[in-house]
Amino acid sequence: MATLIIGNSRTWEMVGDLAGLTPDQLRAGGCVAQRMFWFARDGDVLVLPFAPPADYLTYVTDLTGTDASSLTVVIPPPGSLGSDILTPDRLTDPSFLNDLRRSLGDRPPVEIVAVYKDLSVTGLARALAAEAALPGYPFSAQAGDALVNSKAGFRALAAGAGVPIAPGTVVTWPEQALEAITDLFDQGHSVMVKLEFNGGGFGNEILSRTDGVVPTGAPRVVVLPDRPALLSYVQRRWEWLTVGHAHRLVVERFFPGSTTVYAEFLVTDEAAQLIGVGELLMEPVAIGAVVPAQTIDAETRAELLDGADRLVESLRVLGYRGVVSADAIVTPDGQVLFTETNCRLTGTTHLHLVLDGRVVDPGYREKRVFLERDGWAVPSFTAAIGRLAAAGLGYDPTSRTGVVVTSNDVDGDGTVACCAIADDLQSAEQLHSRLAELFVDQSS
Amino acid sequence: MATLIIGNSRTWEMVGDLAGLTPDQLRAGGCVAQRMFWFARDGDVLVLPFAPPADYLTYVTDLTGTDASSLTVVIPPPGSLGSDILTPDRLTDPSFLNDLRRSLGDRPPVEIVAVYKDLSVTGLARALAAEAALPGYPFSAQAGDALVNSKAGFRALAAGAGVPIAPGTVVTWPEQALEAITDLFDQGHSVMVKLEFNGGGFGNEILSRTDGVVPTGAPRVVVLPDRPALLSYVQRRWEWLTVGHAHRLVVERFFPGSTTVYAEFLVTDEAAQLIGVGELLMEPVAIGAVVPAQTIDAETRAELLDGADRLVESLRVLGYRGVVSADAIVTPDGQVLFTETNCRLTGTTHLHLVLDGRVVDPGYREKRVFLERDGWAVPSFTAAIGRLAAAGLGYDPTSRTGVVVTSNDVDGDGTVACCAIADDLQSAEQLHSRLAELFVDQSS
Numbered sequence: 106m107a108t109l110i111i112g113n114s115r116t117w118e119m120v121g122d123l124a125g126l127t128p129d130q131l132r133a134g135g136c137v138a139q140r141m142f143w144f145a146r147d148g149d150v151l152v153l154p155f156a157p158p159a160d161y162l163t164y165v166t167d168l169t170g171t172d173a174s175s176l177t178v179v180i181p182p183p184g185s186l187g188s189d190i191l192t193p194d195r196l197t198d199p200s201f202l203n204d205l206r207r208s209l210g211d212r213p214p215v216e217i218v219a220v221y222k223d224l225s226v227t228g229l230a231r232a233l234a235a236e237a238a239l240p241g242y243p244f245s246a247q248a249g250d251a252l253v254n255s256k257a258g259f260r261a262l263a264a265g266a267g268v269p270i271a272p273g274t275v276v277t278w279p280e281q282a283l284e285a286i287t288d289l290f291d292q293g294h295s296v297m298v299k300l301e302f303n304g305g306g307f308g309n310e311i312l313s314r315t316d317g318v319v320p321t322g323a324p325r326v327v328v329l330p331d332r333p334a335l336l337s338y339v340q341r342r343w344e345w346l347t348v349g350h351a352h353r354l355v356v357e358r359f360f361p362g363s364t365t366v367y368a369e370f371l372v373t374d375e376a377a378q379l380i381g382v383g384e385l386l387m388e389p390v391a392i393g394a395v396v397p398a399q400t401i402d403a404e405t406r407a408e409l410l411d412g413a414d415r416l417v418e419s420l421r422v423l424g425y426r427g428v429v430s431a432d433a434i435v436t437p438d439g440q441v442l443f444t445e446t447n448c449r450l451t452g453t454t455h456l457h458l459v460l461d462g463r464v465v466d467p468g469y470r471e472k473r474v475f476l477e478r479d480g481w482a483v484p485s486f487t488a489a490i491g492r493l494a495a496a497g498l499g500y501d502p503t504s505r506t507g508v509v510v511t512s513n514d515v516d517g518d519g520t521v522a523c524c525a526i527a528d529d530l531q532s533a534e535q536l537h538s539r540l541a542e543l544f545v546d547q548s549s
Numbered sequence: 550m551a552t553l554i555i556g557n558s559r560t561w562e563m564v565g566d567l568a569g570l571t572p573d574q575l576r577a578g579g580c581v582a583q584r585m586f587w588f589a590r591d592g593d594v595l596v597l598p599f600a601p602p603a604d605y606l607t608y609v610t611d612l613t614g615t616d617a618s619s620l621t622v623v624i625p626p627p628g629s630l631g632s633d634i635l636t637p638d639r640l641t642d643p644s645f646l647n648d649l650r651r652s653l654g655d656r657p658p659v660e661i662v663a664v665y666k667d668l669s670v671t672g673l674a675r676a677l678a679a680e681a682a683l684p685g686y687p688f689s690a691q692a693g694d695a696l697v698n699s700k701a702g703f704r705a706l707a708a709g710a711g712v713p714i715a716p717g718t719v720v721t722w723p724e725q726a727l728e729a730i731t732d733l734f735d736q737g738h739s740v741m742v743k744l745e746f747n748g749g750g751f752g753n754e755i756l757s758r759t760d761g762v763v764p765t766g767a768p769r770v771v772v773l774p775d776r777p778a779l780l781s782y783v784q785r786r787w788e789w790l791t792v793g794h795a796h797r798l799v800v801e802r803f804f805p806g807s808t809t810v811y812a813e814f815l816v817t818d819e820a821a822q823l824i825g826v827g828e829l830l831m832e833p834v835a836i837g838a839v840v841p842a843q844t845i846d847a848e849t850r851a852e853l854l855d856g857a858d859r860l861v862e863s864l865r866v867l868g869y870r871g872v873v874s875a876d877a878i879v880t881p882d883g884q885v886l887f888t889e890t891n892c893r894l895t896g897t898t899h900l901h902l903v904l905d906g907r908v909v910d911p912g913y914r915e916k917r918v919f920l921e922r923d924g925w926a927v928p929s930f931t932a933a934i935g936r937l938a939a940a941g942l943g944y945d946p947t948s949r950t951g952v953v954v955t956s957n958d959v960d961g962d963g964t965v966a967c968c969a970i971a972d973d974l975q976s977a978e979q980l981h982s983r984l985a986e987l988f989v990d991q992s993s
Contacts, residue, residue: 117721224718224725241709248719248797249705252696261693265685265868274668275692277561281668350795353692422866424709 107177109205109214109238110145111229112138112153113191116221118251118302119449121348123186131189132517138191140512142166143455144218147175150208154191156180160487161513168464168500168509177208193225202232214238221449222250222427240373241426253425253448256308257301257353263443266419268412271297271434271442273357279339282346285356286335290314295359297323300345301352304447306390311359312338318361320389322434322444360442363434365391366398366405368413369457370429377417377429381457382406385432386478392548393478393522394453396461397471399530401435408441409433416446428454453477455511460524465505476533477511477524480548481540486515492543498536500526508536520547551621553649553658553682554589555673556582556597557635560665562695562746563893565792567630575633576961582635584956586610587899588662591619594652598635600624604931605957612908612944612953621652637669646676658682665893666694666871684817685870697869697892700752701745701797707887710863712856715741715878715886717801723783726790729800730779734758739803741767744789745796748891750834755803756782762805764833766878766888804886807878809835810842810849812857813901814873821861821873825901826850829876830922836992837922837966838897840905841915843974845879852885853877860890872898897921899955904968909949920977921955921968924992925984930959936987942980944970952980964991 115134117123126134135154142165145151157178166173181201184192195201213235219226222245230239231246239245252258257275264270273289273296276282282298289296295318300308309323312335318326329335339346346354365385370377384398385391401409413431420429430447456475465473483489493499493508500507505526512522521544525536540546559578561567570578579598586609589595601622610617625645628636639645657679663670666689674683675690683689696702701719708714717733717740720726726742733740739762744752753767756779762770773779783790790798809829814821828842829835845853857875864873874891900919909917927933937943937952944951949970956966965988969980984990 224720243708243711244705246718247704247708247714248701248721249709251721251797252702252705257692258696260691261688261696262867264687264691265693265866267687270691274690276668277692277695350793353695419866422709422863423706 106148106212106215107209108146108149108216108218109209109233109235110141110149110151111191111196111217111219111226112141112151113196113220113223113226114138114140115190116223116225118223118254119221119304121300121303121308123190123192126186128189129518131186133514135189136514136517137512138220140455141220142176143169143459143511145169145171145176147172150177150179150205150214152179152181152191152196152205154180154195155188158486158513158516160490164486164490164510169459170463179205179208193223196225196229197232206233209233216240218450221254224248241424244424244426249424250448251302253420253423253446255301255353256299256303256355256445259445260355260357262419262446263412263416266415268415268443269441271357271360271444273355276354276356279343282339282354282356283335286312286339287332289356289358290335295326295361297357297359298346299355299357300348301354302348305452306387310342313359318359321361321363321387322365322389324390360434360436360440362437364400365432365434365444366401366409367430367432367453368409369451369453370413370417370431372417372421372426372429374426377414377421379410380428381453381461382409383453383456385453388548391452392480393476394456395530395533396453396456396475399474405435405439405441412441412443416443420446420448456524460509460511460526464500464509465526469505473505473526473528474530474533475524475526476530476537477522478537478546478548479512479522480520480546481523481544482520482547483515483544486510486513486521489515489521489544496539496543498539498543506532508540518547550592550656550659551653552590552593552660552662553653553677553679554585554593554595555635555640555661555663555670556585556595557640557664557667557670558582558584559634560667560669562667562698563665563748565744565747565752567634567636570630572633573962575630577958579633580958580961581956582664584899585664586620587613587903587955589613589615589620591616594621594623594649594658596623596625596635596640596649598624598639599632602930602957602960604934608930608934608954613903614907623649623652637667640669640673641676650677653677660684662894665698668692685868688868688870693868694892695746697864697867697890699745699797700743700747700799700889703889704799704801706863706890707856707860710859712859712887713885715801715804715888717799720798720800723787726783726787726798726800727779730756730783731776733800733802734779739770739805741799741801741803742790743799743801744792745798746792749896750831754786757803762803765805765807765831766809766833768834804878804880804884806881808844809876809878809888810845810853811874811876811897812853813895813897814857814861814875816861816865816870816873818870821858821865823854824872825897825905826853827897827900829897832992835896836924837920838900839974839977840897840900840919843918849879849883849885856885856887860887864890864892900968904953904955904970908944908953909970913949917949917970917972918974918977919968919970920974920981921966922981922990922992923956923966924964924990925967925988926964926991927959927988930954930957930965933959933965933988940983940987942983942987950976952984962991
């Protein structure tokens with residue numbers, strides 16, 4: 106009985122207006138979709154934007170012990186934005202639906218796993234008479250995932266659950282934004298503004314009255330020394346900040362020098378299961394992760410889990426089902442302040458559900474550190490694997506250590522993501538140091 | 550120790566763009582604000598858009614047994630839309646804040662009661678150092694009330710709680726709307742489209758392929774016999790349907806001939822207390838109410854309360870505090886389908902909390918029927934009360950029956966709302982029949 110895996114790695118509610126993505130961003134999004142092979146098991150059916158590179162498919166399935174020949178890949182005809190990503194129009198194409206039904210043996214799949222459960226995915230479930238196979242279908246079919254992936258909605262949910270968040274608010278109008286930003290400036294703080302829907306820090310900007318603030322969690326700092334500068338910024342950027350007045354804007358205090366940690370869960374009807382605690386590497390936007398999180402002490406971890414538990418319980422009561430990551434910053438003085446929940450497969454889900462548990466077998470759970478970084482420029486995927494092997498750095502199933510190439514963006518920006526698996530953080534960092542002798546680090 | 554009562558009877562999230570209201574609508578909104586006097590108790594402070602008519606104030610406080618001279622009314626200077634309603638700018642006026650602080654004896658109020666808890670109300674609470682006096686402040690200060698008053702958000706919340714709703718969905722794009730409407734048309738149904746934020750049915754339209762559908766819950770039926778007509782409708786009305794692309798749109802099956810019922814609750818940190826079950830009179834939009842609901846049997850009432858309990862529990866977990874009305878339609882074949890939650894003081898809250906319990910004393914709870922209808926044209930408020938008395942129709946505290954004039958829109962459209970209180974529905978209807986001999990019914 107097949108699981109249907111949908112590589113809709115870029116959706117409107119994840120990254121904003123898809124039509125606004127550059128060709129490079131579209132291609133990169135499609136490359137990320139290929140990461141869904143990590144989740145595949147024998148007999149599964151995958152819907153992907155384009156055919157997977159054969160070498161990557163072989164590499165991944167060898168590591169997960171999956172019979173690659175048992176997998177079926179269905180690729181819909183190109184859509185309004187071409188063939189790089191699975192735009193909603195591609196998922197309703199009649200010939201695609203016929204192919205997909207045939208690939209599933211004209212039976213509904215036992216489960217549907219999608220990166221993001223928007224209306225195009227619930228519509229596909231309905232077209233396959235497979236509503237019951239999509240966890241949380243009733244909620245998602247009413248566009249609920251937009252609510253629980255909104256950074257604006259998050260702040261209300263968190264405040265309602267009594268979970269600590271950065272001081273700030275959610276605004277609809279430029280005047281409200283001016284007031285909220287000025288309030289924080291007047292208290293001597295810098296400000297982070299966040300688009301309601303985006304990810305990885307790319308929808309955030311830091312605003313400061315003074316020079317010298319180092320960005321984390323946003324690509325840049327905008328210096329606004331006085332009220333005219335602030336007025337001009339809000340006026341000039343309002344279209345972008347609200348995606349043409351369609352969305353609300355988060356305004357909150359920026360905490361320089363914070364680290365970003367998260368707890369990731371799998372939410373079912375009955376409960377929420379913790380699948381991992383990690384740290385996101387922000388340089389200044391997300392470029393990797395460390396699992397388990399290494400920089401937080403037991404007390405901070407307990408605070409993270411306490412808040413995350415409450416957030417995830419609220420999401421469960423609301424009706425969301427599936428993977429949730431509850432993200433928080435840890436400020437230099439040790440406060441844990443929650444920043445968002447991501448109700449979708451995240452950039453770290455494959456670490457928690459596959460690398461830690463299938464590639465590294467469950468007996469070694471909690472005995473390994475996973476350090477993943479994007480942006481290693483390589484000549485080709487096959488050449489990259491070859492160089493790793495020649496240098497003795499490739500993953501070794503006996504020692505359960507070494508480097509796994511997790512994402513393949515070679516057809517995009519020419520890079521791969523590498524996850525070093527080691528006994529401890531220091532060893533994992535050493536593996537990345539040695540990677541730097543083989544590949545060029547383009548992450549920052 | 551004073552309660553602060555804020556008559557913000559028209560907000561963006563209740564009725565849409567305030568700047569789009571006609572002068573008549575603005576004035577009517579301000580008249581509704583005066584209804585807050587029903588909630589006042591000795592020593593309370595009220596913020597109202599304009600000075601209350603003295604005769605109405607005396608009339609209401611006489612019936613509630615409140616010492617009118619103990620009340621303080623604070624009226625902010627006019628705002629961007631004049632002085633008819635409490636626009637957000639009026640609530641931040643520095644001279645108003647000074648007046649208000651003085652009226653409160655330079656102490657925070659013990660409680661803040663507002664019609665709607667948007668950021669202008671949470672900002673006012675903060676300005677008074679009275680955050681703790683506003684139930685659900687943390688949630689509301691993060692604009693949470695927008696989430697729980699959204700008809701789009703409602704459908705996800707209800708689906709997630711397993712509460713029955715009309716078939717349909719929530720859409721962001723015209724293509725999605727076309728698909729959802731066509732789906733329902735193809736199944737032989739008419740469709741109701743609902744603006745994300747509005748009230749009383751005024752933000753709804755019924756769409757039908759055929760003539761002859763009688764509207765309820767929306768001002769009109771739009772006949773769209775074929776696809777070109779539908780395409781043209783969506784194109785022509787998209788700005789209105791989404792308030793300039795800012796909001797999502799609800800598309801659901803329309804059930805002709807349904808009645809509208811509701812269960813109203815007061816939600817606190819610990820629990821949700823049922824304060825009443827009623828029926829809304831839709832002709833074709835809301836023009837009145839019957840309390841308790843008379844047309845539903847015990848089984849239907851139980852279904853209503855079961856679904857409402859679950860909705861209200863979800864709202865409580867989310868963090869909302871205060872009055873909630875969970876509305877549902879009862880279809881001709883007896884289905885109970887929930888349509889929205891209103892997280893604010895509703896058009897019936899004064900019936901449940903004041904007329905039933907203070908005007909009619911608690912000993913008579915469940916022994917009276919309340920039938921309220923808007924739109925009785927009267928020469929003046931005082932003349933209306935005089936005519937009622939002369940006809941022997943005025944409320945009699947001994948028999949606990951008679952007519953109470955609940956709202957005073959004489960300075961607006963020249964009408965009042967009248968609530969007949971009687972032993973049973975038939976007697977209440979007879980009171981309204983006799984009203985028709987005194988006043989002109991302009992409700993429909």
